[in-house]
Amino acid sequence: MTYDLYYWPGIQGRGEFVRLALEEAGAPYRDVARSDEAGGFEALHDLLAEDGPRPAFACPILRDGDLLIGQTAAILLHLGPRLDLAGEGAAQAIRTHQMQLTIADAVNEVHDTHHPIAVSLPYEEQKPEAARRAGAFRAERLPAFLGWFEHVLATNPAGPGQLVGRRLTYADLSLFQLVDGLRYAFPAATARVLAGTPHVAALHAAVARRPRVAAYLASERREPFNEHGIFRRYPELDG
Amino acid sequence: MTYDLYYWPGIQGRGEFVRLALEEAGAPYRDVARSDEAGGFEALHDLLAEDGPRPAFACPILRDGDLLIGQTAAILLHLGPRLDLAGEGAAQAIRTHQMQLTIADAVNEVHDTHHPIAVSLPYEEQKPEAARRAGAFRAERLPAFLGWFEHVLATNPAGPGQLVGRRLTYADLSLFQLVDGLRYAFPAATARVLAGTPHVAALHAAVARRPRVAAYLASERREPFNEHGIFRRYPELDG
Numbered sequence: 434m435t436y437d438l439y440y441w442p443g444i445q446g447r448g449e450f451v452r453l454a455l456e457e458a459g460a461p462y463r464d465v466a467r468s469d470e471a472g473g474f475e476a477l478h479d480l481l482a483e484d485g486p487r488p489a490f491a492c493p494i495l496r497d498g499d500l501l502i503g504q505t506a507a508i509l510l511h512l513g514p515r516l517d518l519a520g521e522g523a524a525q526a527i528r529t530h531q532m533q534l535t536i537a538d539a540v541n542e543v544h545d546t547h548h549p550i551a552v553s554l555p556y557e558e559q560k561p562e563a564a565r566r567a568g569a570f571r572a573e574r575l576p577a578f579l580g581w582f583e584h585v586l587a588t589n590p591a592g593p594g595q596l597v598g599r600r601l602t603y604a605d606l607s608l609f610q611l612v613d614g615l616r617y618a619f620p621a622a623t624a625r626v627l628a629g630t631p632h633v634a635a636l637h638a639a640v641a642r643r644p645r646v647a648a649y650l651a652s653e654r655r656e657p658f659n660e661h662g663i664f665r666r667y668p669e670l671d672g
Numbered sequence: 673m674t675y676d677l678y679y680w681p682g683i684q685g686r687g688e689f690v691r692l693a694l695e696e697a698g699a700p701y702r703d704v705a706r707s708d709e710a711g712g713f714e715a716l717h718d719l720l721a722e723d724g725p726r727p728a729f730a731c732p733i734l735r736d737g738d739l740l741i742g743q744t745a746a747i748l749l750h751l752g753p754r755l756d757l758a759g760e761g762a763a764q765a766i767r768t769h770q771m772q773l774t775i776a777d778a779v780n781e782v783h784d785t786h787h788p789i790a791v792s793l794p795y796e797e798q799k800p801e802a803a804r805r806a807g808a809f810r811a812e813r814l815p816a817f818l819g820w821f822e823h824v825l826a827t828n829p830a831g832p833g834q835l836v837g838r839r840l841t842y843a844d845l846s847l848f849q850l851v852d853g854l855r856y857a858f859p860a861a862t863a864r865v866l867a868g869t870p871h872v873a874a875l876h877a878a879v880a881r882r883p884r885v886a887a888y889l890a891s892e893r894r895e896p897f898n899e900h901g902i903f904r905r906y907p908e909l910d911g
Contacts, residue, residue: 486827490774490820500763504773506745511766524739527750534743535729541780549788549801551808562788562801569790581729588725 436462436512437496439477444662445614445655447505447540448493450533453606454509456649458516464654506533509603518603525598532585532596532604536611539578543611543618544663546570546670556660556667567670571622575615579630582608586632593632594639601643608633609640614664619671675701675751676735678716683901684853684894686744686779687732689772692845693748695888697755703893745772748842757842764837771824771835771843775850778817782850782857783902785809785909795899795906806909810861814854818869821847825871832871833878840882847872848879853903858910 436455440448448464455462463471479485480494480501488494489503495511502508510530513519519526546567550559582596591599596608612633615623627634640646649655658664675694679687687703694701702710718724719733719740727733728742734750741747749769752758758765788805789798821835830838835847851872854862866873879885888894897903 487820487823489770490777490817500766502766502770504770507766507770507773510749510769527739527741527746530749531728531741531743531746534746538729538780541777545784545788549784550804551812553808553812559804562804565789565798565801569792573790573792578729581726584726 434461434498436460437465437471438462439465439480439494439496440492441477442466442474443656444659445610445664446492446662449610449656450505450536450603450607451493451495451508451512452654453610453646453649454512454516454518454603456654457601457606457643457645458512458518459645460512460516506530506537509533509607513603516603518601518606520598520600520602525602528597529602529604532582532602533607535578535581536604536607539574539611540614540663542570542574542578543614546618547665547667556665560669563667563670567619568672571619571672575619575622576626576629579612579615579626579633583630583633586636594636596636601640605636605640606646609637609646612637613641614658617658618664618666620666621671673700673737675699676704676710677701678704678719678733678735679731680716681705681713682895683898684849684903685731685901688849688895689744689775689842689846690732690734690747690751691893692849692885692888693751693755693757693842695893696840696845696882696884697751697757698884699751699755745769745776748772748846752842755842757840757845759837759839759841764841767836768841768843771821771841772846774817774820775843775846778813778850779853779902781809781813781817782853785857786904786906795904799908802906802909806858807911810858810911814858814861815865815868818851818854818865818872822869822872825875833875835875840879844875844879845885848876848885851876852880853897856897857903857905859905860910 438451440446465471466474466477481487488501493505495502495508502511520529547556547563549562549566585596586593595601596604677690679685704710705713705716720726727740732744734741734747741750759768785806786795786802788801824835825832834840835843
């Protein structure tokens with residue numbers, strides 16, 4: 434069973450949360466838009482075209498056999514039990530999903546630090562607004578989100594090494610990605626917050642050391658962060 | 673089995689998506705912060721306090737027995753099969769959830785039309801930015817979101833009366849709420865878009881006519897829209 438992942442080439446974007454789950458599990462998948470053999474960018478374009486099937490409002494989209502699933506968190510909800518990344522039992526599965534959705538909220542807010550007015554406008558046309566929004570994000574939202582995840586880790590009855598229960602879930606991989614991106618985009622502000630959220634910092638480091646994740650991060654499959662994705666390093670937005 | 677819903681009193685907010693599902697199903701629930709008997713606002717405050725259990729980053733939170741679940745979409749994921757509002761089979765359940773997450777994205781964008789800079793600042797301190805963001809929302813995002821849902825309804829093999837399969841799901845109730853809020857917040861812009869998305873308009877009207885939903889909307893339990901919630905009528909943001 435080979436999964437097909439449809440996502441924009443050239444950025445990590447929201448597709449990266451799906452890639453990390455597939456990579457950690459060692460699951461076979463094709464990154465369609467990056468693979469000529471799988472159809473390349475044209476296959477992605479055809480799926481989303483105005484007169485195409487449009488199975489989702491936006492990428493990422495996962496194909497699992499006949500099933501086409503959109504929305505990052507819905508894809509991970511589907512993959513979770515199949516990749517053994519959804520904890521143990523129904524209560525842990527729903528808790529894992531709650532974590533993922535909170536990470537998604539944080540990711541949306543990161544995106545809007547450089548695009549507070551319109552996704553259709555380049556950053557250069559919304560810089561004063563971006564500076565204001567990024568200031569509020571650094572001062573209020575960044576500590577609030579990472580502070581809450583620190584609380585979740587510190588109060589996990591099974592220990593602070595993972596968000597839910599005693600086993601790695603897709604939410605841990607996603608929290609790694611959120612922290613990794615924040616360290617890229619806001620190195621100074623993130624370092625200050627992580628100094629007060631040691632369990633979050635430790636989880637980020639531990640996930641990066643997992644053999645399959647480490648191999649993936651060192652591979653060409655891991656697109657570097659850049660200024661076209663969600664996490665962008667604009668020094669004027671850090672501080 | 674009585675559910676407890678924890679959400680801010682005085683607004684519909686994201687709690688409304690949960691209320692609509694519970695009301696349509698006729699499920700017994702207590703709206704804790706509005707009920708002195710259930711503990712009132714203090715019970716909500718204690719749950720989220722800095723030294724409290726903080727089971728979620730934010731409201732709404734649902735208590736189902738020993739389980740406390742945060743995140744609107746995770747709550748609906750949990751309730752879906754219990755209230756018979758998740759379609760038929762696993763493929764429809766995940767499709768229903770994908771729809772819900774896309775509605776949640778639209779709701780976030782609506783919120784940011786009046787709060788493009790910071791949730792901590794009042795609208796009055798971000799009015800020029802709000803005018804810009806609302807303009808882009810009306811011109812690009814509103815037609816994009818409702819246009820995609822129109823496509824989903826028009827191409828549903830079971831008919832355009834519901835988003836997934838042949839039965840009502842929580843995603844239909846949520847799309848009703850999105851459209852209802854858009855009609856309140858942006859009456860002119862929404863009327864223009866709905867003229868081109870007849871299936872979306874028809875779904876909104878059909879949900880409002882369902883006996884339990886109609887009874888709920890006419891009751892005191894339905895908080896009116898106001899300028900403290902997600903959907904706010906600021907005439908200068910419509911057009």
